[in-house]
Amino acid sequence: MNKKKIFNDPVYGFITAPTHLTFDIIEHPYFQRLRRIKQLGLTEMVYPGALHTRFHHALGAMHLMDTALQTLRSKNNEINDTEFEASLIAILLHDIGHGPFSHALETAIFKNVHHEHLSMHIMHMLNEHFDGRLSLAIDIFKDNYDRRFFHQLVSSQLDVDRLDYLNRDSFYTGVYEGKIGADRIIKMLDVANDKLVVEEKAIYSIENFLVSRRLMYWQVYLHKTVISAEHMVLRVVQRARELMQRGVEVPASPCLQFFLASDLTMDDFKNDKSILERFVALDDHDVWGGIKLWATHPDFILSYLSQSILNRKLFKVFISSKPIEEDMLLGISELVQEKYKISEEEVKYLMISGKISNNAYDVEGQTIDMLTKTGYVVDVAEASDLPNIRALSYKVEKHFVCYPKEVAH
Numbered sequence: 001m002n003k004k005k006i007f008n009d010p011v012y013g014f015i016t017a018p019t020h021l022t023f024d025i026i027e028h029p030y031f032q033r034l035r036r037i038k039q040l041g042l043t044e045m046v047y048p049g050a051l052h053t054r055f056h057h058a059l060g061a062m063h064l065m066d067t068a069l070q071t072l073r074s075k076n077n078e079i080n081d082t083e084f085e086a087s088l089i090a091i092l093l094h095d096i097g098h099g100p101f102s103h104a105l106e107t108a109i110f111k112n113v114h115h116e117h118l119s120m121h122i123m124h125m126l127n128e129h130f131d132g133r134l135s136l137a138i139d140i141f142k143d144n145y146d147r148r149f150f151h152q153l154v155s156s157q158l159d160v161d162r163l164d165y166l167n168r169d170s171f172y173t174g175v176y177e178g179k180i181g182a183d184r185i186i187k188m189l190d191v192a193n194d195k196l197v198v199e200e201k202a203i204y205s206i207e208n209f210l211v212s213r214r215l216m217y218w219q220v221y222l223h224k225t226v227i228s229a230e231h232m233v234l235r236v237v238q239r240a241r242e243l244m245q246r247g248v249e250v251p252a253s254p255c256l257q258f259f260l261a262s263d264l265t266m267d268d269f270k271n272d273k274s275i276l277e278r279f280v281a282l283d284d285h286d287v288w289g290g291i292k293l294w295a296t297h298p299d300f301i302l303s304y305l306s307q308s309i310l311n312r313k314l315f316k317v318f319i320s321s322k323p324i325e326e327d328m329l330l331g332i333s334e335l336v337q338e339k340y341k342i343s344e345e346e347v348k349y350l351m352i353s354g355k356i357s358n359n360a361y362d363v364e365g366q367t368i369d370m371l372t373k374t375g376y377v378v379d380v381a382e383a384s385d386l387p388n389i390r391a392l393s394y395k396v397e398k399h400f401v402c403y404p405k406e407v408a409h
Helices: 020-027 029-036 054-074 081-092 102-109 115-129 135-141 149-154 160-173 182-187 200-221 224-245 254-261 266-271 273-279 284-294 300-310 326-340 344-350 387-392
Strands: 006-009 013-016 189-192 195-199 316-320 352-358 369-371 377-379 396-403
Touching: 006 054, 013 054, 020 029, 020 081, 029 054, 029 115, 054 081, 054 149, 054 160, 054 182, 054 189, 081 135, 081 149, 102 115, 102 224, 102 254, 115 135, 115 266, 115 273, 135 149, 149 160, 149 195, 160 182, 160 200, 182 189, 182 200, 189 369, 195 200, 200 352, 200 369, 200 387, 224 254, 224 284, 224 300, 224 316, 224 344, 224 352, 224 396, 254 273, 254 284, 266 273, 284 300, 300 344, 326 344, 326 396
Parallel strands: 195 369
Antiparallel strands: 006 013, 189 195, 316 396, 352 396, 369 377
């Protein structure tokens, strides 16, 4: 069978599965499920073009990893074929554990199960299926491999994951300010002292990358209407879970029903293989199917939220750079209780408050290292004539409250 398949990617053009094993992983049902999970959750409520999936993103990240490894090889960094393939597999599978709507529903479907732990668990299952051929990829993913720069390509402040999602998300949303010169950044990568570095001449591309990242967070990922939509979906699923666990009949697909009716831990996944099989059958369609069914449910909160989401009657959002005053929150809470005849305990479903934060460059975390022309390795924030990078490392926090628009009248 010809496994040198070509994918026509709208962002990069023609890309290929470079090895037989990467092709077989892409063909596997666990990976194919990513076609049914949107990369940006409910962002399509604001940017109608944001319909791309985790499948698109994983293939794009694999393509950039391929390019990055070829670049490093061309600069006399020794990378053998086993390491090359393992790095491709590590990035291909980095999001394999995401559930429906990606981050938005992570805490509603599970109480204590993080998508990264699930990704790891699924990788181990795939490793069994492929007779141990994913072992090095898992070591790279977990940062257990002694050549650390491979892990940095998968997960760091300048990894191919970020390079792809910024490029891809700006393309599909049409927010072109988010577009980054991924090709140029990748061509400037090198390795020094076993760490990933960028050459000094890439400094302006790095600055542009960090500025784009901040812009994409405020304009796309943390757009106030996206926050409203995602929190509404989170609340509707939480309400369905609460009712189900109280013994109220709530229709849902068998897999969604299973997860909402039980409080699972990562140990449950490890001890019972059937739980993982149910999880990999779960995708965005289960949640949308549930929301459509719940729109006519006798429970007012469940049906009200479901109808509002289906008809895009999203909550009004108030955002402030300072914590929102208790008096204001109390006032909104009382208005919501009065208007919808709900209890104080139930207000949390129709009035949602919280905070969002954004720092494009985390100087406390792994730094982006730059190789100067004289051979020194320095943090890019230390590059003298670029105060912007230092400024982008400051964390900006905003506080929000959202509630039905009818309350505001």
